[in-house]
Every structure is written in structure tokens, then in C-alpha cells.
Amino acid sequence: MGALMVIFSLQPKQRSKTRDSVEDELELSAVRHRPEGLEQLEAQTRFSRKELQILYRGFKNECPSGVVNEETFKDIYSQFFPQGDASTYAHFLFNAFDTDHNGSVSFEDFVMGLSILLRGTIQEKLNWAFNLYDINKDGYITKEEMLDIMKAIYDMMGKCTYPVLKEETPRQHVEVFFQKMDKNKDGVVTIDEFIDCCQNDENIMRSMHLFENVL
Amino acid sequence: MAAGVAAWLPFARAAAIGWMPVAGAPMPVPPPGKHRRQEGLIMLNVSGTKFQTWRDTLERYPDTLLGSTERDFFFHEETNEYFFDRDPDIFRHILNFYRTGKLHYPRQECISAYDEELAFFGIIPEIIGDCCYEEYKDRRRENQERIQDDEDMDQTNDLVAADLSFRETMWRAFENPHTSTMALVFYYVTGFFIAVSVLANVVETVPCGPGPNRVKEVSCGDRYALAFFCLDTACVMIFTVEYLLRLLAAPSRYKFVKSVMSIIDVVAIMPYYIGLVMTDNEDVSGAFVTLRVFRVFRIFKFSRHSAGLRILGYTLKSCASELGFLLFSLTMAIIIFATVMFYAEKGSSASKFTSIPAAFWYTIVTMTTLGYGDMVPKTIMGKIFGSVCSLSGVLVIALPVPVIVSNFSRIYHQSQRAEKRRAQKKTRLARIHAVKSGGANAYLQYKQSRLLIDLDEEASKEAGQALVCKANPGFEVHHHHLLHCLEKTTNHEFVDEKTYEASYRDVTLVNQVSHSSSTSSTSSPHGLSSCCSRRKRKTFNVPNSNMSVGLQGSIQELSTIQIRDRPFTNSRSSRSSLNAKFEETVPLNCDQSYITAAVISMPTPPGTTPEGDDSTSSTNYSQANIVRVSAL
Numbered sequence: 001m002g003a004l005m006v007i008f009s010l011q012p013k014q015r016s017k018t019r020d021s022v023e024d025e026l027e028l029s030a031v032r033h034r035p036e037g038l039e040q041l042e043a044q045t046r047f048s049r050k051e052l053q054i055l056y057r058g059f060k061n062e063c064p065s066g067v068v069n070e071e072t073f074k075d076i077y078s079q080f081f082p083q084g085d086a087s088t089y090a091h092f093l094f095n096a097f098d099t100d101h102n103g104s105v106s107f108e109d110f111v112m113g114l115s116i117l118l119r120g121t122i123q124e125k126l127n128w129a130f131n132l133y134d135i136n137k138d139g140y141i142t143k144e145e146m147l148d149i150m151k152a153i154y155d156m157m158g159k160c161t162y163p164v165l166k167e168e169t170p171r172q173h174v175e176v177f178f179q180k181m182d183k184n185k186d187g188v189v190t191i192d193e194f195i196d197c198c199q200n201d202e203n204i205m206r207s208m209h210l211f212e213n214v215l
Numbered sequence: 216m217a218a219g220v221a222a223w224l225p226f227a228r229a230a231a232i233g234w235m236p237v238a239g240a241p242m243p244v245p246p247p248g249k250h251r252r253q254e255g256l257i258m259l260n261v262s263g264t265k266f267q268t269w270r271d272t273l274e275r276y277p278d279t280l281l282g283s284t285e286r287d288f289f290f291h292e293e294t295n296e297y298f299f300d301r302d303p304d305i306f307r308h309i310l311n312f313y314r315t316g317k318l319h320y321p322r323q324e325c326i327s328a329y330d331e332e333l334a335f336f337g338i339i340p341e342i343i344g345d346c347c348y349e350e351y352k353d354r355r356r357e358n359q360e361r362i363q364d365d366e367d368m369d370q371t372n373d374l375v376a377a378d379l380s381f382r383e384t385m386w387r388a389f390e391n392p393h394t395s396t397m398a399l400v401f402y403y404v405t406g407f408f409i410a411v412s413v414l415a416n417v418v419e420t421v422p423c424g425p426g427p428n429r430v431k432e433v434s435c436g437d438r439y440a441l442a443f444f445c446l447d448t449a450c451v452m453i454f455t456v457e458y459l460l461r462l463l464a465a466p467s468r469y470k471f472v473k474s475v476m477s478i479i480d481v482v483a484i485m486p487y488y489i490g491l492v493m494t495d496n497e498d499v500s501g502a503f504v505t506l507r508v509f510r511v512f513r514i515f516k517f518s519r520h521s522a523g524l525r526i527l528g529y530t531l532k533s534c535a536s537e538l539g540f541l542l543f544s545l546t547m548a549i550i551i552f553a554t555v556m557f558y559a560e561k562g563s564s565a566s567k568f569t570s571i572p573a574a575f576w577y578t579i580v581t582m583t584t585l586g587y588g589d590m591v592p593k594t595i596m597g598k599i600f601g602s603v604c605s606l607s608g609v610l611v612i613a614l615p616v617p618v619i620v621s622n623f624s625r626i627y628h629q630s631q632r633a634e635k636r637r638a639q640k641k642t643r644l645a646r647i648h649a650v651k652s653g654g655a656n657a658y659l660q661y662k663q664s665r666l667l668i669d670l671d672e673e674a675s676k677e678a679g680q681a682l683v684c685k686a687n688p689g690f691e692v693h694h695h696h697l698l699h700c701l702e703k704t705t706n707h708e709f710v711d712e713k714t715y716e717a718s719y720r721d722v723t724l725v726n727q728v729s730h731s732s733s734t735s736s737t738s739s740p741h742g743l744s745s746c747c748s749r750r751k752r753k754t755f756n757v758p759n760s761n762m763s764v765g766l767q768g769s770i771q772e773l774s775t776i777q778i779r780d781r782p783f784t785n786s787r788s789s790r791s792s793l794n795a796k797f798e799e800t801v802p803l804n805c806d807q808s809y810i811t812a813a814v815i816s817m818p819t820p821p822g823t824t825p826e827g828d829d830s831t832s833s834t835n836y837s838q839a840n841i842v843r844v845s846a847l
Contacts, residue, residue, distance in 0.1 A: 080227045117229035132233045198236050207235040207242040211228050
């Protein structure tokens with residue numbers, strides 16, 4: 001009995017430590033970010049005032065603090081793909097949206113990205129896609145990077161697919177991609193090779209216009 | 216999918232561009248873009264309190280009333296807003312659900328009001344946020360228990376003896392002693408005999424002074440063996456009869472035999488019979504003595520008589536886990552301390568701690584702070600551990616006890632609440648009844664005044680004006696008109712209690728005097744008995760200009776005669792007697808014949824051959840006799 005009492009008296013010290021860390025976390029999340037003015041955003045993006053208003057309302061509702069961190073980003077994106085695991089692809093997306101690489105996506109980043117994706121020229125869109133695939137942002141897409149991206153995309157499908165997903169399917173897909181894109185067969189794809197190849201591919205061209213009426 | 220995430224759908228779709236260069240096959244055609252949906256504010260007017268929100272906010276949850284086209288039914292063109300005639304306080308929470316995605320339950324609202332609002336707006340309560348869900352569930356359970364109790368009460372009270380078979384009556388008598396005096400008598404008699412039996416068991420062990428031929432003291436049981444035996448026999452007779460009767464009356468014999476109370480009954484009477492069977496057998500007499508111990512179980516039969524005892528038993532059953540924990544921790548502690556004490560006291564000479572099991576007794580006595588003092592540690596180590604043992608005993612026992620106490624308190628208060636509610640219910644129903652009858656009386660008064668107006672123009676001019684001033688427009692007027700239509704349909708009229716009582720009395724009088732013969736109606740007894748079983752009492756009493764009689768023969772006929780005579784004997788000035796009015800107004804405003812139907816609560820009214828009855832009125836008759844108007 002005495003031993004039990006001694007043990008109980010030891011506990012509170014540990015708990016106070018965890019409580020402190022929780023309070024710290026709360027303080028961090030109290031950081032508020034206010035976006036630039038509406039006029040500035042209107043000038044920098046291709047959205048109208050009304051569209052920006054709608055976008056901001058949705059954004060602020062989900063992220064009252066004004067910024068999205070990677071966890072929240074992954075959560076939100078995963079909700080659209082319940083069968084599979086969208087966290088890896090969301091990670092790459094996050095890096096693509098987080099242009100200033102500060103670990104969080106503010107409303108400006110968000111809106112800039114969307115502006116390119118929805119209202120940008122083909123060139124801009126292809127640029128953006130290249131940026132997404134180029135994980136280390138060195139200007140070249142290597143096979144390993146592409147494999148990562150491919151695996152992330154196939155992960156979103158989940159297990160229950162028809163035909164059944166096999167281990168080497170991403171790799172095969174990467175091979176196909178590289179055969180198409182890598183003109184000089186040096187094992188990497190540069191931005192020019194990428195853009196050239198995509199502009200010559202009808203399917204890709206057509207699909208670039210697919211989501212123009214989203215907003 | 217959470218609705219807030221729906222706002223991010225454009226983003227997810229845009230990000231899909233990232234797949235395009237990788238895709239091998241052409242993409243499917245996108246769905247047609249929504250025609251420029253009106254982006255704007257929606258005005259929601261809830262009982263005067265105005266709420267505004269974006270259209271998109273509401274459309275986040277398209278399977279609710281506000282999010283779907285169902286809200287168009289509530290659109291009010293004149294003010295260009297959506298009007299809901301509901302509670303604005305609760306609506307605030309519902310609208311917040313659309314805004315934040317989380318539904319909260321306000322503690323100060325009534326749970327059933329809240330549930331109704333949720334049901335109206337098409338929101339399932341399961342999405343209440345974690346912060347409020349537990350509270351919501353607790354309150355809901357409590358409310359349902361309350362309603363369940365009331366319903367149970369209703370069910371048991373509604374059944375009337377006439378409907379049940381003998382067996383069911385007996386069972387009801389056993390379960391609820393308040394239902395009839397026989398049951399009450401039986402209840403008290405069994406209680407008395409249980410007490411007597413237990414008392415006898417106790418007293419027969421008391422030493423009664425030296426026996427007739429002996430020197431040493433004998434117990435009363437041995438001295439007056441015959442008397443005690445007779446007493447025991449009588450008690451066991453009663454208990455056996457009671458058990459057999461219960462077994463006979465039980466709706467499910469198997470379930471009854473399995474129930475705890477019946478097992479107690481059996482255990483209470485078995486020793487006697489076993490004792491009868493095996494007297495004078497030396498070998499088993501020892502066992503026979505043990506069996507006598509079981510006689511004390513008769514005291515548990517008292518639990519049928521005491522609700523508190525039942526609650527205690529129920530509490531113990533529901534706290535089984537806490538009790539189990541208590542027992543387990545005690546056992547652990549006993550073993551630990553007994554071992555320690557044994558080894559601590561092993562050194563001292565002449566120590567009572569001869570073995571660990573022997574030390575168990577010391578540990579138990581010390582932990583429960585009894586401290587008999589028959590076993591005491593003598594070494595210093597023994598004393599130290601002994602003190603630790605007693606301190607810890609207090610703790611271990613004190614821990615589960617409050618849980619058991621709170622459980623008992625909750626169950627006890629619940630049963631008290633059930634009792635209170637039953638008592639309150641009677642007064643509540645009586646008051647509601649009075650208000651309702653006020654309504655019925657209003658109609659009768661209205662008719663009176665209406666007839667007054669028809670009757671006597673000048674005299675009733677003031678009354679008429681008074682009526683006009685007093686008359687409640689709208690609802691009352693239409694309601695009265697409705698009742699009037701019913702009267703015309705059934706060719707009967709509403710009367711008040713007094714007139715009905717009076718007519719009934721006269722009818723019975725007349726019935727005794729004159730005979731009734733011939734065709735008795737077959738349909739009436741059943742119909743009337745079913746009417747009787749309803750609590751509402753309704754009366755019809757309508758004067759009859761011509762003596763047409765329907766199926767329900769003579770009573771009505773006689774009552775007709777009687778009633779027709781009576782109004783003339785009544786003073787015209789008495790306004791309370793409606794019959795007078797009827798009779799006078801009959802030539803004035805009735806073209807059709809009214810039929811007297813004094814509905815009597817006698818189960819089998821004999822009938823007479825109808826003499827010149829209206830075929831139309833006879834059909835009305837049978838219906839009318841079933842229908843009764845509440846005058847009280």
C-alpha cells in the first residue's frame with residue numbers, strides 16, 4: 001500500500017510536463033496570418049473579387065488561423081480519397097503550393113497556385129506540373145523522383161482496384177513516362193523536354209483544359 | 216465527407232492537373248459547370264428573429280431541410296425570405312451547425328424540444344459534437360426512462376378486471392396488491408405469517424428455563440416442541456399454498472420458476488418437507504439440523520413486501536463489478552499482510568500466528584478496524600506491519616463504497632420519482648380533465664344561449680348582446696359549428712352531466728316498474744361494455760318527439776317517455792335543464808325526429824320491438840349509442 005502511494009506521488013510531475021507542451025502547442029496555433037488586401041490579390045491572380053471572396057471564405061472556415069500546415073493539408077486532401085492513402089501525394093502537393101518553403105501554406109500561396117492551375121496558360125500549367133514532379137527542385141526529374149510521385153498517385157487508389165495493383169505497376173508506368181519524355185535518353189527529364197513533349201501530346205493538351213470551369 | 220471540405224473541392228480538382236502529364240489515357244469529360252448559381256445571402260426568419268447566411272453555407276448539407284429544395288416550401292414571397300415558425304433559440308444552434316460543421320447541445324434546453332427541432336430540420340442527432348454528445352445521451356436516456364415508467368404505469372392501470380381471465384386476475388392480484396381488497400388481504404396475511412415464522416425460528420432457540428424432567432436449561436424449541444411444530448406447519452402450509460397459487464397464475468410458468476423470488480420461496484419451505492421425510496434417521500439428522508438454517512431464508516420473502524429491500528438487492532446486483540473489485544483487492548491485501556505478519560511473528564514465542572491461514576483472521580479483523588484482540592503481534596516488526604495493515608484496510612474499504620452508495624442513491628431516487636410521478640399524475644389528469652370539460656361545457660352554454668336567442672327575442676336581446684360580446688370568434692365558433700354538425704348527423708344532442716344523471720335515474724326507476732320484453736339487442740352489450748371500459752363518460756340525452764325506437768329497445772323507449780314527461784314538469788324558468796329547452800324548441804326548429812338514446816352503463820339493456828322506427832334513425836341509433844359525449 002505504501003509503495004502504491006509513493007508511485008502515485010511521483011505521477012504529477014510527469015503530467016505537468018505534458019500539460020506544458022500542450023499549452024505550448026495551443027500558443028503556436030494562435031498564430032494568425034492575415035492575407036494581403038483584396039486589391040493586391042486581385043492584381044496578382046486572375047480571379048475576380050467575388051471569386052477571391054468565395055475562396056477566402058472557404059479557406060478561412062477550414063483554417064481559422066489563416067495558414068494550413070502540412071498535417072491539416074494532408075487531412076483535407078485525404079478526405080477526397082477515402083479508399084487509399086493520399087498523404088504522400090498531399091505531401092508533394094503541399095511542397096508545390098508552399099512556394100516560399102516556410103512549412104505552411106498561406107492564403108496567398110493557395111490562391112496563386114489555384115490561379116495558375118485554373119486560369120493560367122498551358123505553359124504555366126506545365127511549369128507547375130514540372131515543379132510538382134521535381135521533388136528536390138533542381139530542375140531535373142530523375143527516375144527515382146518520378147517513381148516516388150507515381151507510387152504516391154497509385155497509393156491514392158488503395159487496395160481494391162480492378163485489375164489488381166501489382167508491385168511493379170508504378171515502375172512500369174515510370175518507364176513508359178520516361179520513354180515518352182526523355183528525348184536524349186540521359187535518364188533525367190528537363191523542363192524543356194517536358195514541355196515539348198507535353199505540347200506534342202494531344203491527350204495531355206486536352207486534359208489541361210479540363211478543369212477550367214471549376215470556379 | 217465533412218461539409219467544410221466541400222469548400223476545398225475546387226482545389227482538389229485543380230490539383231488533379233498534376234496527374235495529367237502522367238496519365239496514359241484520355242480523361243473523362245467533366246460534368247457541365249453549374250449554371251451561375253446565385254451567390255448571395257439567404258434571409259431566414261424564425262418566428263421573428265432574423266438570421267442571415269450565405270446560400271453556400273446552407274447547401275453544404277444537401278440532405279437536410281435547409282440545404283435542399285425543401286426550404287422552398289417555406290419561402291415567403293411578400294417579404295422575400297424563408298419563414299419558419301419554430302423556436303429561434305434552438306435554431307441558433309442548428310444554423311451554427313451549418314456554419315461550423317459541429318452540432319452542439321445547449322444544456323438549458325429541454326431534450327425533447329431539441330429533438331423535435333432536429334427532426335424538423337432533418338438533422339440526425341448522432342452528429343452532435345463530442346463535447347456535447349455525452350450530455351445529450353444522458354439526458355435522452357433519463358427522459359426515456361421517465362416516459363417508459365409512465366407508460367408502464369398506464370399499461371398496468373388500464374387493464375380492467377372484466378377483460379382478464381381468472382388466471383390473469385390472480386396474477387395481477389399477486390403482483391399489485393392494491394388492485395383489489397382480496398389481494399390486499401392476502402398480502403398482509405402472508406406478510407404476517409412470514410414475520411411469525413421468522414420470529415418462531417428465533418424464539419425457539421432461546422433458553423426457556425429447566426425442562427419438566429431435567430435439571431439443565433433447554434431451549435424453548437425443545438420444551439414446547441409440539442407448539443412450535445404446529446406453528447411451523449401452519450406457516451409452511453400458507454407458504455406452500457401461496458407458492459402453488461403463484462405457480463398456477465403465472466403467465467409464464469417456466470420464467471416464474473426461474474425467478475429469484477420463487478427460488479427463495481422453495482428454499483423457505485423445502486426444509487420442512489425434507490424434515491418430515493427423514494425424521495428419526497440418525498445419519499442424516501446432522502444434515503437435517505443444517506437444513507433448519509435454511510428456514511431463515513423466509514425472511515427474504517419480505518422483499519415482495521418492501522420496495523426498499525428490492526432496491527437494495529437491485530443495487531447490489533448493479534454494483535456487482537464494484538463489489539467484485541472490493542472483494543478482489545481485499546483478498547490481495549489479506550494474503551499479502553497475512554504472509555508478512557506470519558513471518559514477522561514467527562520469531563516470537565507462543566505466538567498465535569501459527570500459520571498463514573491463521574494470520575488471515577488477524578488481517579481481516581485488523582483491516583476492517585474491528586480489532587478483537589484475540590491475536591496481537593508481539594514483535595516490533597509485527598507491530599509495525601500491523602499498523603500499516605490497519606491503515607491500508609481503511610483505504611481499501613473506503614474506495615468502492617461511495618460508488619455503491621451513489622448507485623443506490625440513484626436507483627432509490629428513481630423509484631421515488633416514479634412514485635411521485637404516479638401521485639402527481641392523478642391530480643394532473645384531473646386538472647386537464649376539468650379544462651377539457653370546460654370546453655365541452657362551453658359548447659353546451661353556447662347552445663343554451665343560442666336557443667335562448669331563438670326562443671325569446673326580446674328577453675334574450677341582452678343575453679344575445681352579451682353573447683355577441685362574449686363570443687370568442689374564430690376557433691370557438693367553428694368548433695361549436697362542428698359539434699352542431701355532429702349532432703345533426705347522429706340525431707343526438709349533447710347534454711350535461713346533471714341531465715344525464717337525472718334521466719338515468721328515472722330510467723332505472725321505470726325499468727323496475729315496467730317489463731321489457733322481446734328482442735334484445737345483441738350488439739349493444741358488447742358495444743356498451745367496450746364503452747364502459749373507456750374512462751371517458753359521455754351521455755346523450757335527446758328528447759323524442761315521436762316514439763321511434765331503435766335496436767336498443769325498451770330502455771330507450773321508456774326513457775323517452777320519461778324524459779318527455781319530465782321537461783313539462785320542470786319549471787320553465789330553470790335554465791339549467793336543457794330538456795325543457797329542447798322540448799320547447801322542438802316544434803320551432805326541428806323538422807327531423809330526434810331519437811332518445813339515454814345511454815346507460817348497464818351492460819345488457821333489454822330491448823323491445825321498435826314501434827314505427829325510422830330506418831334512418833335506427834342506424835344512427837346504433838352508432839349513437841356507442842358514441843358518448845364527455846360532459847365532465
